[in-house]
Amino acid sequence: MSTTAAEVEQAADRFVDVFNRIREEISKFIVGQEEIIEHVLLAAVSGGHVLLEGVPGLGKTALVHTFSRAVRLKFSRIQFTPDLLPADVVGTQVLVERNAGRELRFQPGPVFCNILLADEINRATPKTQSALLETMQEKAVTVAGQTHPLAAPFFVLATQNPIEQEGTYPLPEAQLDRFFFKLFVDVPDHRQFSMILDRTGGLQPPMIEPVASGEDLLEMERTLRGVPVDGEIQDHLIRIVRSTHPSCESAPAAVRQFVRYGASPRGAQAILAASRGRALLAGRYHVSREDVEAVAVSALRHRIILSFEGEAEGVRTDDIISGIIENMP
Amino acid sequence: MSSNRKNVDKFLGAVRRRNNRRQLWSVLIGAATAAAALLIAVGLCYIVRGYAVPRVWIASVCSAALSAAAVVWALRRSNVERAAHFADRFFRLQDSVTSFLHFSAQGRREGFYSLQARQTAERVAGLDAGEIRCRPPRRLVFLAVGLAVVALPVCLAPPSDEVLQREQMERETLQETAAINQELIDEAEKLIEETAGKDEEKLIDPDKLRRWVEELKATGDRAEALRQYARLERNLQQARLAMKRLKDEQLLDRIAKELGKKEETRPLGKLLEQKKYDRAADKFQEMKPEKSKPLDERRREMAKLKALSKQMSAAANRPGPPRKSDNPSSDGKPSDASNPDDMPDGGEELLDAGIGELDGQDAPQLLDAGLGGIIDKLDDALEGWDDGGDDWEEIELLLGDILDEFGDELRELYLLRRADDRLAKLLRRCGRCQSKLAVPRIAPNAGGHKAGWGSNNSRREGRDELKDNGQNTQLKGSKGSGPSLSKIESADGGSGASNRQATAKKRDFKRQFESFVQREDVPESLRNGVKRYFQIIHDNHESAPPEENPQE
Numbered sequence: 001m002s003t004t005a006a007e008v009e010q011a012a013d014r015f016v017d018v019f020n021r022i023r024e025e026i027s028k029f030i031v032g033q034e035e036i037i038e039h040v041l042l043a044a045v046s047g048g049h050v051l052l053e054g055v056p057g058l059g060k061t062a063l064v065h066t067f068s069r070a071v072r073l074k075f076s077r078i079q080f081t082p083d084l085l086p087a088d089v090v091g092t093q094v095l096v097e098r099n100a101g102r103e104l105r106f107q108p109g110p111v112f113c114n115i116l117l118a119d120e121i122n123r124a125t126p127k128t129q130s131a132l133l134e135t136m137q138e139k140a141v142t143v144a145g146q147t148h149p150l151a152a153p154f155f156v157l158a159t160q161n162p163i164e165q166e167g168t169y170p171l172p173e174a175q176l177d178r179f180f181f182k183l184f185v186d187v188p189d190h191r192q193f194s195m196i197l198d199r200t201g202g203l204q205p206p207m208i209e210p211v212a213s214g215e216d217l218l219e220m221e222r223t224l225r226g227v228p229v230d231g232e233i234q235d236h237l238i239r240i241v242r243s244t245h246p247s248c249e250s251a252p253a254a255v256r257q258f259v260r261y262g263a264s265p266r267g268a269q270a271i272l273a274a275s276r277g278r279a280l281l282a283g284r285y286h287v288s289r290e291d292v293e294a295v296a297v298s299a300l301r302h303r304i305i306l307s308f309e310g311e312a313e314g315v316r317t318d319d320i321i322s323g324i325i326e327n328m329p
Numbered sequence: 330m331s332s333n334r335k336n337v338d339k340f341l342g343a344v345r346r347r348n349n350r351r352q353l354w355s356v357l358i359g360a361a362t363a364a365a366a367l368l369i370a371v372g373l374c375y376i377v378r379g380y381a382v383p384r385v386w387i388a389s390v391c392s393a394a395l396s397a398a399a400v401v402w403a404l405r406r407s408n409v410e411r412a413a414h415f416a417d418r419f420f421r422l423q424d425s426v427t428s429f430l431h432f433s434a435q436g437r438r439e440g441f442y443s444l445q446a447r448q449t450a451e452r453v454a455g456l457d458a459g460e461i462r463c464r465p466p467r468r469l470v471f472l473a474v475g476l477a478v479v480a481l482p483v484c485l486a487p488p489s490d491e492v493l494q495r496e497q498m499e500r501e502t503l504q505e506t507a508a509i510n511q512e513l514i515d516e517a518e519k520l521i522e523e524t525a526g527k528d529e530e531k532l533i534d535p536d537k538l539r540r541w542v543e544e545l546k547a548t549g550d551r552a553e554a555l556r557q558y559a560r561l562e563r564n565l566q567q568a569r570l571a572m573k574r575l576k577d578e579q580l581l582d583r584i585a586k587e588l589g590k591k592e593e594t595r596p597l598g599k600l601l602e603q604k605k606y607d608r609a610a611d612k613f614q615e616m617k618p619e620k621s622k623p624l625d626e627r628r629r630e631m632a633k634l635k636a637l638s639k640q641m642s643a644a645a646n647r648p649g650p651p652r653k654s655d656n657p658s659s660d661g662k663p664s665d666a667s668n669p670d671d672m673p674d675g676g677e678e679l680l681d682a683g684i685g686e687l688d689g690q691d692a693p694q695l696l697d698a699g700l701g702g703i704i705d706k707l708d709d710a711l712e713g714w715d716d717g718g719d720d721w722e723e724i725e726l727l728l729g730d731i732l733d734e735f736g737d738e739l740r741e742l743y744l745l746r747r748a749d750d751r752l753a754k755l756l757r758r759c760g761r762c763q764s765k766l767a768v769p770r771i772a773p774n775a776g777g778h779k780a781g782w783g784s785n786n787s788r789r790e791g792r793d794e795l796k797d798n799g800q801n802t803q804l805k806g807s808k809g810s811g812p813s814l815s816k817i818e819s820a821d822g823g824s825g826a827s828n829r830q831a832t833a834k835k836r837d838f839k840r841q842f843e844s845f846v847q848r849e850d851v852p853e854s855l856r857n858g859v860k861r862y863f864q865i866i867h868d869n870h871e872s873a874p875p876e877e878n879p880q881e
Contacts, residue, residue: 005443012444228441230428285445286432288423 011223021211025070028206032192045220046273048180049156058185064117064157072210073114080124086131090141118158122168133175153217182302227276229287241268243324258310263303270299333450343458345412350463356402358465364394365476372483379489425449499549506554507547509762517542532748558763565756587644606743610736635711642708703735
């Protein structure tokens with residue numbers, strides 16, 4: 001970790017520089033979605049995984065693909081289907097003939113990469129989902145008693161389609177908690193639509209050049225973790241997260257009525273890391289309340305479990321989190 | 330680092346001062362707004378009732394508003410921490426200054442902290458604390474000024490003419506009641522001083538009397554003042570009624586009349602007529618037979634005493650002149666039905682009960698009580714006296730005792746009369762005070778037509794616009810409380826004119842009688858007795874005119 005002010009300043013400048021370069025590179029192909037891109041990159045530099053949710057055709061896969069090309073990292077894609085087996089994801093041992101005879105050798109699965117696109121993750125069976133999610137947490141694969149660490153950096157960008165629910169296996173809450181952010185990809189507006197058609201309808205699609213490496217991302221993560229957070233800001237963050245629990249005395253009425261379980265400390269960790277990155281991007285060397293509040297919704301929305309009443313009323317967790325933030329003193 | 334700190338501290342100092350000044354203004358304007366609104370509310374409460382707002386209200390509200398403003402300002406005064414938060418908010422510094430202060434306090438100076446300090450110092454260096462407006466929001470100022478402009482005339486509005494007049498009358502009433510109370514206290518004290526001896530003190534309890542007059546309070550409320558004087562009057566009336574011995578006085582009046590008929594007993598009769606019972610008692614004492622005197626003289630005195638006793642007995646056995654004729658019957662006894670000797674069985678009780686009902690609850694005792702009884706005893710004692718009898722000495726002793734008893738009764742009556750006179754005097758004074766208060770005051774603003782607008786023309790075109798002077802209050806008595814003034818306190822039996830109330834009573838008696846004689850649960854003998862009694866009364870009344878002139 002950098003110690004002198006000059007080195008820290010240099011690292012911070014480099015963080016911003018690399019971040020912006022990657023963002024610009026992605027923006028060559030992806031139209032609009034600035035916030036999604038920023039949040040995906042923040043999750044990436046914080047070492048987290050992202051769950052993207054949106055109807056088909058909005059560019060979720062394209063975003064991940066473009067990002068992998070922009071950072072010069074090994075990219076894999078798994079199209080999740082109900083018949084996909086855990087071995088298809090993490091790899092398996094195969095019998096191979098060698099000089100002296102036959103031996104079992106580990107054949108790595110597609111998770112052995114830096115960026116994994118888990119497309120339509122909710123179509124796989126829970127068994128397969130849990131195999132991937134364990135890998136996401138441990139960043140290693142254990143097969144036949146042997147642990148095979150994954151390359152760093154490793155992050156998963158999973159997508160899921162909210163409209164076709166038949167034949168799907170919704171991710172359990174415990175597994176959803178492993179995702180750093182859950183992002184909703186929205187339908188582009190008229191101008192963005194037009195730009196998408198212009199960029200993708202021609203003979204020559206935009207060229208994406210690699211502008212950063214895996215090392216750069218790891219360095220950025222180290223830089224980010226050094227950004228100081230004032231105790232008052234941290235208290236503010238904790239109050240927000242605690243307020244999502246209906247049992248907490250500071251919880252607003254909506255939380256008490258519609259929420260079954262609130263966000264875990266992992267959610268607070270995600271907010272803190274993302275806030276630090278956001279502070280650096282804003283050219284600041286400290287985290288502010290605005291940073292915390294800006295990333296809170298993306299970090300907490302999938303960590304709050306609604307009660308039956310909340311589900312029946314069609315309450316959105318986004319609204320609950322926004323309400324909590326508005327009511328913060 | 331230290332230069333960063335200095336820059337930030339300097340900036341925070343400036344922010345603090347500006348913020349404190351801004352807070353002061355806003356608190357002052359807020360307090361002024363609240364005070365003006367409160368004064369308007371209070372002022373309206375007074376004005377709608379016609380009163381002026383008391384100056385103490387204005388002073389209290391203003392001083393309370395100032396005190397509250399001072400307290401609020403002291404509590405909200407900015408310190409470094411508050412100034413940092415305010416600066417972050419006001420200049421959108423995104424918690425830079427607050428974080429800087431906290432990091433500095435924790436002694437964090439390396440790496441990112443150093444960069445943060447430098448960045449904060451650079452950011453605040455370009456800021457001017459003068460941008461913080463000290464003046465409160467213009468809208469609030471306008472609101473405060475507007476409310477103050479409204480509050481000023483509301484609070485300084487004079488009271489209405491009616492209220493002025495009422496207040497003046499209240500002041501006058503207060504003074505008058507104070508003077509009247511003093512007057513009554515002096516009068517009562519005088520009465521108490523004049524009350525000599527324990528016998529009189531038994532009749533007029535000085536402590537009670539003093540308490541009654543001391544309970545009187547000077548008040549501006551005329552009705553309340555009248556009520557308290559009425560209470561005093563009632564107390565005095567009750568005290569007087571408690572002392573009355575009407576039957577004895579009536580008896581003495583009759584005796585006085587009887588004694589006035591003869592030359593030798595006229596002086597004594599005159600004394601009784603003039604109610605000089607103490608001197609009359611002395612005269613009776615003088616009539617006591619004394620052993621020191623010669624026998625002839627004693628015999629003469631005894632004969633005189635016997636004659637006197639006869640006269641008194643005649644008067645005592647005649648409750649009053651007959652109702653239709655003032656002339657008594659030839660034997661000196663009344664010929665009307667009230668003579669107990671003429672009554673049938675049970676008739677005497679009924680008659681007494683009838684008298685009792687007619688006279689009300691304060692009716693005098695039965696005839697054989699008090700003086701009547703003593704006269705009867707005297708008559709009985711002298712009846713047995715014979716000039717040549719053996720029990721001469723014994724009768725003399727008995728007569729002495731009877732005359733002593735009679736004298737005591739007369740003296741007691743004299744004391745009662747004197748006490749009654751004194752209470753009556755106080756009562757008259759109380760009545761004068763009430764009448765003084767009850768006289769309507771001439772209002773400063775006369776009602777009716779304005780000066781010069783009146784006319785003696787009997788024809789009026791349209792409705793006359795008359796000026797109301799507000800004197801339209803009415804004193805209403807509460808039904809069923811207070812002394813009745815329609816009570817007949819003393820009257821000679823049969824001499825007064827019959828009134829409607831007595832006629833109604835008569836009808837009541839007739840109805841009661843008729844229903845009584847028809848009742849089956851009453852024994853036949855009793856019903857017959859009652860029937861006979863009323864028949865005799867009826868016969869007597871009918872036969873009364875021929876008896877008026879027995880010479881015919």
